[in-house]
Amino acid sequence: MAMSDEERYAWVRLTLEPGIGPVTARHLLVAFGLPQDIFSASASSLMKVVTQKQALQLAGPVDPAMHALIERTFEWLARPGHHLVTLADDHYPALLLDTADPPSLLYVDGDPGILAQPNIAMVGARSATPGGTDNAFAFARHLADAGWGIVSGLAQGIDAAAHEGALASSAALPTIAVMGTGINRVYPAANKALAMRIRERGALISELPLDTAAVVHQFPRRNRIVAGLSRGVLVVEAAQRSGSLITARLAGENGREVFAIPGSIHSPLSRGCHALIRQGAKLVETADDILEELSRSGSAPVAPTPVGRKRDTSRNVAAGDPPAQARVARPPVAAGNLIADPGQQRLLDTMGHDPVSMELLLVRLGISVGELAGQLTELEMLGKIVRLPDGRYLQRVNHLQ
Incomplete structure (x- = not known):
């Protein structure tokens, strides 16, 4: 009514x-x-x-x-598409209601009916590695193809890549962005275009009053809504102290599944995930690991009919690259290994902390083979990287930094 x-x-x-x-x-x-x-x-x-x-x-x-x-x-x-969903509203999501302190109301820009769909939250570092954002994109697309809505926080890095992956899904399922600002103030501003695309295919939601600016203490509270809307939370990359771990903790306290992707032992952004795994989170290497776990718990939705293109079921998505036209902008990785040459520094930032092939670096950097080969040779001579027996390259890390 x-x-x-x-x-x-x-x-x-x-x-x-x-x-x-x-x-x-x-x-x-x-x-x-x-x-x-x-x-x-x-x-x-x-x-x-x-x-x-x-x-x-x-x-x-x-x-x-x-x-x-x-x-x-x-x-x-x-204005069209703007809604207020209160605790007394039929559209108020039952999963969120079943948490310790559900918001009294939600401002919704988009379709309020999607709040009750089967959702998985995907969270992680803002300063994500290229491999991390690739994983977030691929996992989100695969999960959306399987019938899951993707919930995240519209932040840079892993959040943005997860929303992009859901939007690239063949199933055309909506994605939900939970904002830590007023519904009429997109933060960060760099994600405004992404927010408008989410609005058209899903919803932006916030519990905060109009015009509320971005303030640090609001984002942990935002995370309880991300966890509360979802049947499980996947942490892609996270430092040992991060908001993503707060989201995972809240999910566990609410009886939701917690998943984490392991990473390189050299990467600071793997330590949060490794800590979660030690605490009982389920280690996942592919999106199918998540689907199988949720299927065993009886939570799996019916996979939707793909829209616009045939779904590729021949590939078990793990850390595959998104298509070039769907790539999200990524902030550089703070490697603690800074050098003077900007081209070489960009290469180090792009490498991240895991072994990487020349072919993948060419895709990520968009430079010629000759230019890349020259930079790799110079960095190897400087002792900044090492060429592995299988031909891939690994960045050397000073563990005393």
Whole structure:
């Protein structure tokens, strides 16, 4: 049933009241019913649930600045594709509701109906290696082809690659981006075009009020929604201290599956995944490892019919490269091995920490064979890389750095 303007106003106001977080809001809703009932209650009644200061605040008039923000929210909601999904809404995802502190409402830019689809979250480092973003793209595309929606956080690196992989899927399934800003402020700005494509094929969602800027403490809270919407979380690359590990922990606490891709022992971005595996996360080498595990748990959706092209089932996707036209921009890898020549430094950044062939480097760098061969020879003479017996190259790492 559609909400009246009065109900919608009360829901938004409840989330804007200072000091009233999701947990307190739920206590109030349990005690009084809908938000408009909370605001019509007396201060003495409210004090049975919240502090005196909070009770007087809720029973008092609306702050003028808050009223102005609610009016702007109504203007936003009047535009096509903009929705408000509350705890009382049929579209509110049951999986998210079954978490410790589900958000009281979600701002949705796109299709709110997709929030209940079978989803897998994919998270990882912002400063991802080229191999990490390749893996994220390939895993996401394969999982989407198998009928899974992909949820991530719209950040650079692994998040962006996962969204790109889902959008490249033959199944045309939607992907969901959970934002750590207000729904009308895309962060980082470099992902604005990606956000618009996600909106057309899925949804952008946020629990934060309109115009909320990017602030560090908001992103860990955003991660609980990423985990809560999903039946499993795949960590592709992560340092030992990272938001991705928070997402994985929250998923485990909510009884969801946690998966991690192992990496090179030389890479700092493998240490978070290795720590998760030691703690019981399932080690995966291919997307099919995830599908098999979820199938055993009875969570697997029915694979959709591919749209626009025939699905390639002959290849077991692991770390394959995305097609050139679908590549995502990648930040350089901080290798701790800096040199003066920018071309050589770009080559080192592109190599990452795992053995890599000349053929793959040519694809990643887009330079000639002669130029690449010259740079590899110079770096080998400088002792920065080593040529392995199988012809691949490995970057030398100073473990004392």
